[in-house]
Amino acid sequence: MTFEPVVLFFLLGVIAGLARSDLKIPGAIYEALSIFLLLAIGLKGGVKLAEYPLASLLFTSLVVVGVAALIPLVAFPVLRYLGRMSRADAASIAAHYGSVSVVTFSVAATFLDQHAVAYEGHMIVYLVLLEFPALIIGVLLARAGTAGQTRWDQLFHEVFFGKSILLLIGGLAIGYLAGPDGIAPLDKLFFDLFKGVLAFFLLEMGLVASSRIADLRRYGTFLVGFAIVMPVAAALLGLFLGRALGLSEGGAVLIATLYASASYIAAPTAMRIAVPEANPALSIGASLGITFPFNIFLGIPLYWWMAERIYAGS
Amino acid sequence: MTFEPVVLFFLLGVIAGLARSDLKIPGAIYEALSIFLLLAIGLKGGVKLAEYPLASLLFTSLVVVGVAALIPLVAFPVLRYLGRMSRADAASIAAHYGSVSVVTFSVAATFLDQHAVAYEGHMIVYLVLLEFPALIIGVLLARAGTAGQTRWDQLFHEVFFGKSILLLIGGLAIGYLAGPDGIAPLDKLFFDLFKGVLAFFLLEMGLVASSRIADLRRYGTFLVGFAIVMPVAAALLGLFLGRALGLSEGGAVLIATLYASASYIAAPTAMRIAVPEANPALSIGASLGITFPFNIFLGIPLYWWMAERIYAGS
Amino acid sequence: MTFEPVVLFFLLGVIAGLARSDLKIPGAIYEALSIFLLLAIGLKGGVKLAEYPLASLLFTSLVVVGVAALIPLVAFPVLRYLGRMSRADAASIAAHYGSVSVVTFSVAATFLDQHAVAYEGHMIVYLVLLEFPALIIGVLLARAGTAGQTRWDQLFHEVFFGKSILLLIGGLAIGYLAGPDGIAPLDKLFFDLFKGVLAFFLLEMGLVASSRIADLRRYGTFLVGFAIVMPVAAALLGLFLGRALGLSEGGAVLIATLYASASYIAAPTAMRIAVPEANPALSIGASLGITFPFNIFLGIPLYWWMAERIYAGS
Amino acid sequence: MAMANSLQLVIVTESVIENTIIEEILALGAKGFTVSEARGLGTHGMRSGRWTVGGNVRIEVIGDADLCERIVATLQEKYDADYGLLMYTFPVNLRN
Amino acid sequence: MAMANSLQLVIVTESVIENTIIEEILALGAKGFTVSEARGLGTHGMRSGRWTVGGNVRIEVIGDADLCERIVATLQEKYDADYGLLMYTFPVNLRN
Amino acid sequence: MAMANSLQLVIVTESVIENTIIEEILALGAKGFTVSEARGLGTHGMRSGRWTVGGNVRIEVIGDADLCERIVATLQEKYDADYGLLMYTFPVNLRN
């Protein structure tokens, strides 16, 4: 299994973090890099979107989002009863795993490019659509049968006008409206530099993840196991769905990666606001400390390997 | 009337701002983007400048700057007597409209490029020269016949060593000295990325402008009307001057845009220091909340349309 | 003697600083630029390193590092006895001059490129290796024969996991592992923008250096003389060593520049921690206020001129 | 606004709820406030200001004892259980 | 500099006049100061720290009652009318 | 943690030793702390926060008189000679 060189920057970040280096990416830079990545992905998707009849996308989108709802609905009872976690913690972690990670998706796309595997351009639309439903499911799970009042208005506001969704959808719309020619003069910033910026971002993620690794001992082996088994199971679901929908092998790998990935940008903020009694260290520790590195180093090559088996058997 | 896709980023910023999204461009990034834009414009102009005999520029520059002085001198009595504003407020707003906006100029240049309209390279020199005289006129207007002592030394220092002028002139000088070949290795940063950075900048301007729009209700319709009529009148002045000076149609559109645009970087700081009793919310509200979006969405296409009529009639 | 246009940005920064302009590069941006430069240089070196047999580098590396140890060992007694400085100050300054400056090295490489002078790709390895030994020598000199306890553990940690070394070595390792093909998609960020980023960095260095220039009057002519004579002497040592090692003329100029340059990123932090009784204003004033501008404006062209004489005589 | 018997109330809390807290403070009658960025350690663990963990904000309100009392009571009831929160007061002399 | 009867004077004002205020403070005899970035709301409206509005700075000066009195009087006369400005003092014990 | 007789100890020092100072404070028994960025002027010269000079940090610790005493004594002995350092205390009322 080979991996993308860009993930070496994550490793460098982890090493720096574990060695307690004074290296740190300033917060303002991290913010700017994440705005860049979200906008660039949105623009890329919008340009591609213009090539497809929107109506044909509607059905598959509904299916991809509907099936994805299984992820938090399965994760919640597992965490609650097998993991003996509090209702709030189980719901919050389920929401993180039901949502998706933009960086994991980007690493997977880069991986496929590097191996010259083709994939459908509209995958990015699924990325946008999958980001938020799980957050709402998570809050519903946390509140089911309890008296605690939820700040629903704040949650909806956070979900739809929080910067991740806003930039993804905004980029999508601008890319769609401007078309390939209108976007061309922006290519040098948003597309040519994309992979380099991703490398920078992974460096910072490594730094942050390293501080999470230390925490993990406290959370016990159950959560660590969950953070590895859950993505693989979700990825399998994604691969079979991809084949059923007639997607290319590359497209199925991307659906699998979206299902397997856990959010650590939109979900933590939304959960902190809507389910404040959940411990954020647990959900971020699992998604960023284990699932993210697992996915970029082992998961993506594994999902591709599985995709080849599954598609060969068709 | 078509507009440049890059202005869609401004719209996205406005929407995010009105929706009270948590999206924000960190201050450090905004600072860096504005340093980038000012330097890049200066460099571009400096390289072009080397192609012209400096002496020939001297006369037209004097004319362009001299005629521009009419703008604050007309705006002041309009604001003071028609608008019934305090002397300080009228003077400060007049100074903002007499000075120029670097971003509006860049959007106009991009617009002309997109429509394959040629223009003279030395326009940028006018941009630099037009930035400050209006600020000094504004302070003179505020102080005429009053006892209030002015911090003249602070004002001059702010005007000539404030970062906008310094970076514009510095870039101009470096571009001029280094020439096209010396600048070539910097092209990948300063020229290739220019439009993408402009998009980012417009996003932030949309965010800020949206907070100004809410303020505007308070200032009444007079100021709103002024912020639309003044630029169109100034643009007409610029177009006729451009034709009289024998500039190309594209060049005349750029002079018109410079005259029509209002400053919101150099002027606010200079006025806060030299005319502190003026209310900054009024001048920034008008220039950033109304005139800037008016210019980039409607004004520039309108000035071009007018230029075609005027040049056709010659 | 011609110089690289990129140094004009340093001049612009100095002018802005002396004029007390409000121009400043935000700290977060400066941090990001320095991470960029260190990583980019490391990556570049790593890619080159893959072309050489590592064993053959080992010997020359040992020689280059061993000879470099002469620099702090000579500088210390000069500062202590000729300059009548305190033991701590002399040791700290010696450490700064024994270590190297990444930006000076980059300007020299850019200078050679501009003049189409070839040089060996593994020079960057020496840059990495020369960064830290002088810091340890400096601390030993400060502590020799004194009772003061040293925070050795903190020093070693700072030296090996401080961000400069970590990013240089990390970039080197990633470039080496990924190879030219693996790094290719990152080229648009790390290599194409390198010179533009260097220009930005030099602007900020000019701003900082200008504040140091004012301080220098206080330190007297001895330190000013040292900050000019020491680099030239060290450069001569480097040129002769380069010839003795059979390096190309360009390679010898780079060794000379490394020897001549003084650190102002790694060394100040390390000395503040390990030799806190030394006055940081002295060492930074000399290295950043005098030696750095001397090297980029006069030193590099001079070392090249000397190299041509020395190589002509062989 | 020179008045006697002013208290300075300092609130250190998670930046994620900055806007919510400020709305509460204004609704309870504060005439102004000052906010600055901070990081720190308390019973809710380290808040280093790195993303995914978030930082703290330090909110200062100057007012009379009554206002401070109302703010303290409201924030304690609604936010103390779930969020990192520290509140303290001390008397100051307003000078303008 | 352990001395009795020290006052901490806190000045919250617009960052555009930071340098001017600091020159005043030093000219009036302050031996040191500490500045940090802030944002806030007062009678001069919201100062969010976004560009074109600008933010606040929080300037702290430790000194004797006399020095604080002089600074307060000067700043009040010269800057209170036109700029956002808040000043307050409280007694502190210097410990080194 | 509402307790009587709390002191606020404020430490302004060079950011290069932030981590070291925080380790000392925790080792001496502090239960928490709050840090914010600052710049300033004192007997060790201007610390503008520009790189190569570095800035200051403002560390606040709330605790009893005993804890503050221990921290003051330790920092004074180990860091006052070589680093920019200012320490002062004042009484506060904890409200939650």
Ligand SMILES: Nc1ncnc2c1ncn2[C@@H]1O[C@H](COP(=O)(O)O)[C@@H](O)[C@H]1O
């Ligand atoms: N003893 C203390 N001294 C100073 N700051 C504290 C102290 N305890 C808590 N804090 C601050 O208040 C925040 C919230 O505290 P807590 O609710 O205890 O987690 C922490 O992140 C610190 O910034």
Ligand SMILES: Nc1ncnc2c1ncn2[C@@H]1O[C@H](COP(=O)(O)O)[C@@H](O)[C@H]1O
């Ligand atoms: N009641 C208050 N409590 C805390 N800070 C205040 C208060 N009033 C004003 N401020 C701060 O002082 C600055 C200037 O106040 P003003 O001159 O009233 O606009 C504001 O922007 C706030 O940061």
Ligand SMILES: Nc1ncnc2c1ncn2[C@@H]1O[C@H](COP(=O)(O)O)[C@@H](O)[C@H]1O
């Ligand atoms: N009189 C003062 N008032 C306020 N802050 C001070 C004062 N003296 C020193 N400081 C702060 O404490 C830091 C260290 O002081 P010093 O050790 O005197 O250099 C300075 O950089 C200032 O931020």
Ligand code: NA
């Ligand atoms: Na998922």
Ligand code: NA
């Ligand atoms: Na104008």
Ligand code: NA
């Ligand atoms: Na050296």
